[in-house]
Amino acid sequence: MADLLLLTGTELFLVALTCGLCVVGLLLPGFGNQIGKAVLGEDPEVVTWRQAWAARRSLRRKQRVTRRAERKARRLARRQAKLEQRQRRQSPNASG
Structure with a gap:
């Protein structure tokens, strides 16, 4: 930091110019597009x-x-099959 304070006006100008050119160079492709x-x-x-x-x-x-949609249909079919299976298991017990 102390080295920056020792720079002359011309050197500071060159550093600022270089930084400015770098920033413009970074922004130029976007503006160019x-x-x-x-x-x-x-x-x-x-x-x-x-x-x-x-x-x-x-x-x-x-x-x-x-x-x-296919997953939902498969899920629904599995649920329906389980429900039917439960009903089949319960119906003989209910009548007997």
């Missing part, structure tokens, strides 16, 4: 990729819904 989209429009490959990604996501959602 936005400017490019505004001027040139969306890249056709990106549009194709997004459409394919949306289709895959939609398919996964449909598969998930189908699996849930």
Whole structure:
């Protein structure tokens, strides 16, 4: 910290300039992408990729819904079978 206090005005300017350039360099790709989209429009490959990604996501959602429905149906069938089995066990005892 003491070394920073010993820097001359020119050296401080160079340090600040370097830090500023680094920050701008980090932010530039994001701004460049936005400017490019505004001027040139969306890249056709990106549009194709997004459409394919949306289709895959939609398919996964449909598969998930189908699996849930199948699990629910199996669960319901097991419960129904257990209920019928209990009723069968109890009916001979009730009559006898």
